[in-house]
Amino acid sequence: MxxxxxxxxxxxxxxxxxxxxxxxxxxxxxxxxxxxxxxxxxxxxxxxxxxxxxxxxxxxxxxxxxxxxxxxxxxxxxxxxxxxxxxxxxxxxxxxxxxxxxxxxxxxxxxxxxxxxxxxxxxxxxxxxxxxxxxxDFKGYKKAQAEWVLKKLGGKGNIIVVRGVKGSAPDADMFAAQEAVLKNYPDVKVVATVYGQATASVAQSAVANALPSLPHVDAVLGQGGSDDTGIAQAFDQYGGDYAKKMPVIEGGGSSNFIQWWTKQREANNYSTISMNTxxxxxxxxxxxxxxxxxxxxxxxxxxxxVATVTDENLKDYADLPAGVIVxxxxxxxxxxxxxxxxxxxx
Structure with missing residues (x-):
């Protein structure tokens, strides 16, 4: 049979x-x-x-x-x-x-x-x-996305880097691309690097555990999957100054993050970019x-x-069902x- x-x-x-x-x-x-x-x-x-x-x-x-x-x-x-x-x-x-x-x-x-x-x-x-x-082209698209985020910061500020699946080739390529971009921004300081395993729950826990010991975070460079949702949830949960102004979080294509982004944009004119395999x-x-x-x-x-979502085409993805990747x-x-x-x- x-x-x-x-x-x-x-x-x-x-x-x-x-x-x-x-x-x-x-x-x-x-x-x-x-x-x-x-x-x-x-x-x-x-x-x-x-x-x-x-x-x-x-x-x-x-x-x-x-x-x-x-x-x-x-x-x-x-x-x-x-x-x-x-x-x-x-x-x-x-x-x-x-x-x-x-x-x-x-x-x-x-x-x-x-x-x-x-x-x-x-x-x-x-x-x-x-x-x-x-x-x-992990290196190519991650370089472009990191450049967008760091220019959005005006070339200065504190950031967290959330890596992907430990030991995988994509994690190595994307991290290398992010490091290469960061070398051109001496006023941007990486205040923490954690592994999110491209998973919302793991990324949320890793970021939440790091936040109490960190200075104010202006942006987060991620690696995709559903880590973007977990990162956003960690900042939502932490509250404080982040309740008024969220850091620029790289989107990794998860529909839950896009829904969160849509609400943040309506409430606070939040702006970011999502790129994903x-x-x-x-x-x-x-x-x-x-x-x-x-x-x-x-x-x-x-x-x-790769798939790219921006402020301009965000509305085209706002009705995606929860729990999927673009x-x-x-x-x-x-x-x-x-x-x-x-x-x-x-």
Whole structure:
């Protein structure tokens, strides 16, 4: 009996075969596509997995694939290595990998490639030479967003930096971009650096714990996901001077933050900018993996667009449901037109 989805909880340490079931056997025309997602602890990753699964369900309903497998990890390299090893044994045709590390999963990815499996790493990429990379320009968009915020401050003030998922490639790239911008603003002082894990509850706790010992904070540089909501909640909870004037908090695309921003703008003419990587990449990664199995030859490195919300277009997003990240969905046709048919350097 085919398995539609084999999903692991974040705390699971090993791959579980649901009730002993196995995925439907692949045929030359109908492959089995898998997702190995290293971390499942924030709303961005949940939405990304949902996007992958929606694309996979569509492909299965249309008879394009035999089956699909989804594995979600606890953020550790050891677990993801075990998951990919199990997928190799299952002889899947392609694996989309949201990696626990840019380098530490390279060995098992090389084994998958040698076994004839197509591998595409995305979002948090791996650097194994054999794998295709579907990435965002983390450094580019974070540099632009940090520049906007620091210019909004007039080039001086106190800021908090809230980092993302510890150990991930996106966290390293975004933090490096923020540091590069900060070097050009000597009158801006970083008064605290904390990890928010791109999660509202973690970011709220980290910022709330830091605030009592800090001078007045003028801005917060974040890394996206739902950390923006948690940061805003921490300042709301703290109150004091912040009840009258909130710091400029970088938005990371969460609908809850956009709703908060809308209310702040109506009440206090609050101004900020939100830029975020789009969790719809999960669907793009599925269709790219499918295309690779079917013989597509895209560039080794492909870049996805980011979503931007400003004071000017804020009203266009004010009616989003709670708990989602701003993101389009990416169809098979979009992937073919914008990724598979793209030329390196375009």
């Amino acid at each position: 085919p398995v539609k989805t084999l999903a692991l909880a974040c705390t699971a340490a090993v791959l579980l075969a649901a009730a002993g079931a196995m995925p439907a056997a692949a045929t030359p025309d109908k492959p089995v596509i898998a997702l190995a997602n290293a971390y499942f602890g924030n709303s961005w990753r949940h939405q990304m997995v949902d996007a992958f699964e929606a694309a996979a369900k569509k492909a299965k309903e249309e008879g394009k694939i035999a089956d699909y497998i989804i594995l979600n990890g606890d953020g550790t390299v050891a677990q993801q290595n075990s998951q990919i090893a199990e997928l190799i044994l299952k002889k899947v045709d392609a694996i989309a990998v949201d990696a626990a590390s840019e380098t530490a999963v390279n060995g098992i990815i090389e084994k998958a490639c040698k076994a004839g499996i197509k591998v595409v790493s995305f979002d948090s990429i791996a650097s194994a030479p054999c794998n295709y990379q579907l990435n965002f 789009t969790p719809g990449i999960g669907g793009a990664a599925f269709w790219l993996a499918y295309g690779l199995v079917k013989g597509a030859t895209p560039p080794k490195l492909m870049i996805m667009p 993101s389009p969905s990416y169809s098979q046709q979009w992937v073919e037109d914008n990724l598979i048919k793209a030329k390196a350097g375009n």
